[in-house]
Amino acid sequence: MAAASTENAIRSSSFSRVLIYLVLLLFALFYLLPFGIMLVNSLKPLSEITGGNMIALPREWTIEPWLSAWSTAQIGVQPTGLRPYFINSIVMAVPAVLLSTIFGALNGYVLTKWHFPGATIIFGLLLFSCFIPFQIVLIPMARILGILDIAGTTGGLVLVHFVYGVGFTTLYFRNYYAAFPTELVRAAQIDGAGFFQIFYRILLPSSGPIIAVSFIWQFTNIWNDFLFGASFASGGSAPMTVALNNLVNSSTGVREYNVHFAGAIMAAAPTLLVYIVAGRYFVRGLMAGSVKG
Amino acid sequence: MGFLDIDNVTKAYGAVEVLHQVDIAVEEGEFLVLVGPSGCGKSTLLNMIAGLEGITSGDIRIKDRVINNVHPSQRNIAMVFQSYALYPNMTVGQNITFGLEMHGTPKPEREKAMAEVAKLLQIEDLLKRKPGQLSGGQRQRVAMGRALVRNPDVFLFDEPLSNLDAKLRVDMRTEIKKLHQKLGTTIVYVTHDQIEAMTLSTRIAVMYNGYVQQLGTPKEIYDNPSNLFVATFMGSPAMNVMRVRLEERNGALHAVTTGAEGQEIALRIENAPAGYAAYKDREVILGIRPEAITDPEGADRNARNIQALSNTVSVTEPAGADTFVTMTLAGKDCISRMRADAEVHPGQPFDFAVNMDKAVLFDPETEERII
Numbered sequence A: 001m002a003a004a005s006t007e008n009a010i011r012s013s014s015f016s017r018v019l020i021y022l023v024l025l026l027f028a029l030f031y032l033l034p035f036g037i038m039l040v041n042s043l044k045p046l047s048e049i050t051g052g053n054m055i056a057l058p059r060e061w062t063i064e065p066w067l068s069a070w071s072t073a074q075i076g077v078q079p080t081g082l083r084p085y086f087i088n089s090i091v092m093a094v095p096a097v098l099l100s101t102i103f104g105a106l107n108g109y110v111l112t113k114w115h116f117p118g119a120t121i122i123f124g125l126l127l128f129s130c131f132i133p134f135q136i137v138l139i140p141m142a143r144i145l146g147i148l149d150i151a152g153t154t155g156g157l158v159l160v161h162f163v164y165g166v167g168f169t170t171l172y173f174r175n176y177y178a179a180f181p182t183e184l185v186r187a188a189q190i191d192g193a194g195f196f197q198i199f200y201r202i203l204l205p206s207s208g209p210i211i212a213v214s215f216i217w218q219f220t221n222i223w224n225d226f227l228f229g230a231s232f233a234s235g236g237s238a239p240m241t242v243a244l245n246n247l248v249n250s251s252t253g254v255r256e257y258n259v260h261f262a263g264a265i266m267a268a269a270p271t272l273l274v275y276i277v278a279g280r281y282f283v284r285g286l287m288a289g290s291v292k293g
Numbered sequence B: 001m002g003f004l005d006i007d008n009v010t011k012a013y014g015a016v017e018v019l020h021q022v023d024i025a026v027e028e029g030e031f032l033v034l035v036g037p038s039g040c041g042k043s044t045l046l047n048m049i050a051g052l053e054g055i056t057s058g059d060i061r062i063k064d065r066v067i068n069n070v071h072p073s074q075r076n077i078a079m080v081f082q083s084y085a086l087y088p089n090m091t092v093g094q095n096i097t098f099g100l101e102m103h104g105t106p107k108p109e110r111e112k113a114m115a116e117v118a119k120l121l122q123i124e125d126l127l128k129r130k131p132g133q134l135s136g137g138q139r140q141r142v143a144m145g146r147a148l149v150r151n152p153d154v155f156l157f158d159e160p161l162s163n164l165d166a167k168l169r170v171d172m173r174t175e176i177k178k179l180h181q182k183l184g185t186t187i188v189y190v191t192h193d194q195i196e197a198m199t200l201s202t203r204i205a206v207m208y209n210g211y212v213q214q215l216g217t218p219k220e221i222y223d224n225p226s227n228l229f230v231a232t233f234m235g236s237p238a239m240n241v242m243r244v245r246l247e248e249r250n251g252a253l254h255a256v257t258t259g260a261e262g263q264e265i266a267l268r269i270e271n272a273p274a275g276y277a278a279y280k281d282r283e284v285i286l287g288i289r290p291e292a293i294t295d296p297e298g299a300d301r302n303a304r305n306i307q308a309l310s311n312t313v314s315v316t317e318p319a320g321a322d323t324f325v326t327m328t329l330a331g332k333d334c335i336s337r338m339r340a341d342a343e344v345h346p347g348q349p350f351d352f353a354v355n356m357d358k359a360v361l362f363d364p365e366t367e368e369r370i371i
Helices: A002-006 A014-042 A046-050 A064-072 A083-113 A119-131 A134-148 A154-178 A182-191 A195-206 A208-224 A227-232 A240-248 A257-287 B042-050 B092-102 B107-121 B136-148 B166-183 B194-200 B218-223 B228-233 B274-279
Strands: B004-013 B016-026 B031-035 B057-062 B077-080 B154-158 B186-191 B203-208 B211-216 B240-249 B252-258 B264-269 B283-288 B306-318 B322-329 B332-339 B349-355 B360-362
Touching: A014 A257, A046 A257, A064 A257, A083 A119, A083 A154, A083 A182, A083 A195, A083 A208, A083 A240, A083 A257, A119 A154, A134 A154, A134 A227, A154 A208, A154 A227, A182 A195, A182 B077, A182 B092, A208 A240, A208 A257, A227 A240, A240 A257, B004 B042, B016 B042, B016 B211, B031 B042, B031 B194, B042 B077, B042 B154, B042 B186, B077 B136, B092 B107, B092 B136, B107 B136, B136 B166, B166 B194, B186 B194, B194 B218, B203 B218, B203 B228, B211 B218, B211 B228, B228 B240, B228 B283, B228 B360, B240 B264, B240 B332, B252 B283, B264 B306, B322 B349
Parallel strands: B031 B186, B031 B203, B077 B154, B154 B186
Antiparallel strands: B004 B016, B004 B057, B203 B211, B240 B252, B240 B283, B252 B264, B283 B360, B306 B322, B306 B349, B322 B332
16 A cells, blocks of 8 residues: 555656655654653763763763663662563563453454343443543552552552553454454354354454554553552562652752663663554554455 | 254344244255345345344254254354355365364364365365455355365355356356256255346245245246235346236136227236136236237247237337337336347337236235236
8 A cells, every 4th residue: 555655647856855855854853852862861971961961972982871770770769770670560561461452352352243232331331441540540449459469569560450451452352353254253153163262263363453553552551651550569569660760759869860861761662662563563453444455 | 844944933133023934844955045135034044044043933943853042063054155254364275174173073084075175166276375365256166165065964055146246146156056966955045136046946935024925946936926026026127017907808808908109908818717707897917027028920839828919119128139128008118028130119019919828917905916
């Protein structure tokens, strides 16, 4: 599709072509500017920043701030660096993403292919969970985590993010599977495939794009979440976002901006990576079903 | 007791009954076509045989086993869907053997069955391809292969040809018929295309509004329609129907109507069935097929009662093999089918020959056949 759109009979002049690329390039640079400044400052000694030169390239290149942010910087009261919290975030995000995606897919499958009375009401209620602001669930959620005795643990955060995410993933998968031909399911039934066999032999192999959407959406939200992390995890079990805040907002000693920049990039890197790897599937998945191919 | 018994089956969604007391006994090796306009209940009935829809009341039996509550996969049926429903992520070979795999057939046997079917349908070259890489006709073959490989008691076809272009449809029609003759399997086939119904079936069930209007061989359905719906639904161009008066003249019943210029036209009826007498001097509906109205030379030599009819020709439509000639009869268009080289000209009077052996009468209120 994308290739075809450039091959039309109308030839724009080379001048306007250059102009277009120039403008696009300027915008790209503009958007990259904050990241560039972060990167540059994370690679210079603190004295160069406090000396008042934030825009310039480092006179003396150093990876010291990165090492410090990773393993020795003061987070709260412990000089542990961000590493344990980075691991916390991964231990939290990966199961939560997988669980919410799997259950969203199952929900979507049941809601579209196995009609039962009240299916629309249940879908409506699940959808409703997408529109409840985080703040409202804080206190009930704290109560439930307390009852389950997983308050302040990474497991508790996994549960919170799974429950909160399953509404979105159900919405994605339901809409995707609604366009999936029901005749295929019926054919598989006649062929003798059961509930789960139909799901993983027929539906899942065709669900690549929507799985990518679900992964990216869930991973970004869960990794970047601060409120739940700050509310339901304490001390050593805090996720990356909370640790980054503790790093930057520590009130003692000198403010090591170069270390802060390095830490911020570390915190943003995984979501950035996910977008770069799976980004094109994201757009493809969001568009799926809207145009008959 | 048939091979496949549909015994007083009804289907209701809540209070709405969509299928009323359907009663069909299909013999082994029979090719039954369910035909009717959309919404007549034919696909619902097929899905009920397949087990994809529940049965509200009545029984469906295959080989004397009641299958009302048997899972689709345990009914020993196979179904070909309108969209073919090929699994897009599997190759043609995997598509064909998926059902066997699900039933736990060992791999060597699966491979053997697949090879046989592929040979039969001439799709051996396609086995490694994905359905997305196939043309419509090839997909159709694969869908049939998937059904054949199971060696089921009953084949169910749900409008399998309606996604193909006109030429391919005719080819595949012949192909299906050949396959049926070769394998002698029992087939239930749903279509809205009355030509498909006529050409393929050994018996037809014409359905409308959830009722089986008539069940019979193609010839019975075509020549002796039991009501006005069946008469007009089957046949292309459709049967001409017109209101006429039944009058007795010179000791014989005549169907009396008016021509294009308002002239009286009386068509004598011979060997009138007993029921006609009750309708004397009343209005009835006369049905006559286009091919029963011809030029005098083209009339059926074996017909016993050919009536002459003089009327003005309004339109001629040469269609290659035939010429369709339209005249006005009882204020409506009446189409006749003539030899391609019949000398007919629009706007001029012409002597039509009407084969009254083939004429049928219907009650104007009940629309049932008068016999």
